[in-house]
Amino acid sequence: MAVERFLGTRAQRSFMATILVQTVAVLVMVAIVFRLVEDHVDFNASRYKTIPCYLALFALAEIFEILLALDALRLRNVIQLAGILLFHAALIVFAALQIHETKAALTDDACSGDVNCNGVLWRRVEPYLIVAPCxxxxxxxxxxxxxRELYYEFGWAIFHVVGANPKMKTMYQFYQVMICLLKFNFFCFAGVSMQMLILVLASSSAEFGITIAAVPIVLFLLVACAIAVQREIKWLMSISLVLMLGAEAYCIYKLIRFYEPSSSWQYLSTRATLTFFTVASFLLLFATFAVGLRCFADFDKGLQYSKVYGSGETSTEGMNMGERQSSYLGGSRMQPRISIE
Structure with a gap:
């Protein structure tokens, strides 16, 4: 049974077309809101920075989803497709939260021009904000x-990597989940950092410097963890897991800052979105840590070659492995091995 080529089936093309059409439609709605508000308010005022940051976050989210979808289809990764569905559901929640936060930003202060402080501007932008989550x-x-269609289409792919051994299949699926979680951790961290740097923190504050310093540290954590789990480097995986615990502690610290009386005033116009992103980051880190421990326990059990050289169809070892696995098919020739991590 041959594996379909990248974007070679109706289900693959329809999946990508749906994401692309949705991306264009949502970004148009958000851009209209941005334009309407820009004509009447000063975005240099801290309370109105919510609108351009909202547009930037949605643009980042949509681009991230497109790249993730292309990656999932190219690698035939069913688990990553499921992750995209969860990410899409989170986008619905995020879009709904922005309705509340935009209303809070626009209805408290007077506006200039022909838009007064009685909510006229808010009523003009409200329909576009409601259309986005719809x-x-x-x-x-x-x-x-x-x-669902792609699940059946790609179901054969994992057999090409690890064969019919149920234990190997389970270990490889945990590895797939780990890599997928690391990708989503990157987006959540980028979302929290963008909001903190644009909306909340003054460039002269100590917390601004801490947030800037955290960017390369977290990026190192994610990349190092991906390399460690793929190549089964135990010392690097150990460091990555310890750093994850530190990142979880940082998330708890930020949640306390959002609501404690001495600092809560800084987050009035963005607290709901920041809380959503921070809680999502904490839960993702917790899940990543738990799955990481499971992947660590699976080191040195014969899976490393499949993780690193899953696409090495021309290598001698890969050919030999394919020949060994062909016994599960009654001696028929295996198709070229592919990677789906």
């Missing part, structure tokens, strides 16, 4: 249908 919700339903 579009994402409809596209989410369509994506669930296409992911």
């Amino acid at each position: 579009i994402i919700g409809v596209s989410w339903l369509a994506l669930m249908f296409f992911v």
